[in-house]
Amino acid sequence: MIVEDQEKTHDHFAGLTVWDEKIQGKDIPGTTRVPIQELSAYFDGKFSGLVGLDLGSGSGRSTKELTEKLPGSRVHAIDLSLDGLRNTKATPDRYQASALDIPFAGETFDFISVCGVFTNLVSDDASQAIGLRMNAVKELHRTIKPGGCVVISDFGAEHKIDKYAVNYKRHALITGEIGTIAVLKQGVGFIGKSDEEVAALKGTDSVIRYAHHYFPRELQALLKSGGFKTNTITIGLTKTPSGIPIENIVVLASK
Ligand SMILES: C[S@@+](CC[C@H](N)C(=O)[O-])C[C@H]1O[C@@H](n2cnc3c(N)ncnc32)[C@H](O)[C@@H]1O
Known part of the structure; x- marks a missing residue:
């Protein structure tokens, strides 16, 4: 499962399109806030011995921040994109895998951070899109230890703060x-x-x-349908990949 053991970059992995990290020639890293403050509050600043997962680690921006700011924890990284994984430093390791089929045994993680990933769970068929999100939440619930938590940081849909014109x-x-x-x-x-x-x-x-883009009640209901209890919802601001200010919703939910 180690990334360098695999053969080549795929445009598709596990039936899903690999996120195009270059649009019009520009590198586009993730832009949603890495939820350090929520994880720090949940674990009361004590990370020693915790096992985490950066789900949808992209080019490693979020993995780097989690690793540096949660000292003592070990943070695995998984993504669909081999190109992204090649730029990612993760200890113990990084894997090419899908959020819909997390390659770890049940109850492995104390926490899973999911930054800018759920926005990509879309389809031409809306009911299929909802099914993809429910499957991802099911996988999160399966792999998180009892007492552990998931934090989803993504684009919000209310736009009460920034009046994003959409x-x-x-x-x-x-x-x-x-x-x-x-x-x-x-x-x-x-x-x-x-x-x-x-x-x-x-x-x-x-x-x-x-x-x-997610409404707070929508993310809360999605997580509840997978067996999670929402602890905190924080709304802030970030930018889209093209630099436009947009709402950033961060939901921490526990198992
Ligand atoms: C906007 S990037 C965010 C990367 C990183 N988390 C960050 O914040 O810098 C979204 C990432 O989610 C990954 N992704 C999208 N759908 C996925 C899925 N079903 N399973 C695993 N990764 C997925 C994409 O390949 C992409 O690298």
Whole structure:
């Protein structure tokens, strides 16, 4: 399972598209806040001997921060992207794997940090997207020890703080789900288009990818459906990969 033992970079892994870390030639690291303050509060600043997982570790930004700021813990990293894993330093190790099939035995982790990953659990079919998220939560619950916790840090959908201008209803004409946006090719927009014209963008090359933004009650319900209890919800600000300010929701839930 060690990353360097595997053959080559895949565009797809476990049936999922590997996140494209380069859009228009620019490196795009994760931008959601690594939930150090939530983990520190939950474990009362005592990390010695804890085993953690950075689920969807990207190029290792979040793994580095978790490792440096939670001293004494050991943080594994997994991601779909081999390219990202090659840049990731994780102790004990990093693995190419999916959030939907975490390659560890049940009750392995004291904590799992999930930064900027759930936004990628999307599909052309909204009910399938919800199924993907439920499967991921099921895997989180299976692999976390009783008394352990998961922290999800992702893009929020309420935008009470920053008034991020997004019309979820218009996006849903393409994506089929409120909160899921269609990331459009440069130069393509909704202004001046009828609802029918917006809907007709679905499946065309004007749509680069989908991304989901989470409402607090939605993440809470999702985690509850998987057997977790929400302890804290924090709303802050971050930036999208293209540099636009956006809400960052962080939910810590315990098993
Ligand atoms: C925005 S990046 C965040 C990376 C890192 N956590 C950070 O904060 O810097 C999202 C990462 O999630 C990974 N990802 C998306 N879906 C995944 C899945 N189903 N299983 C594992 N990783 C996934 C992508 O490959 C990508 O590297």
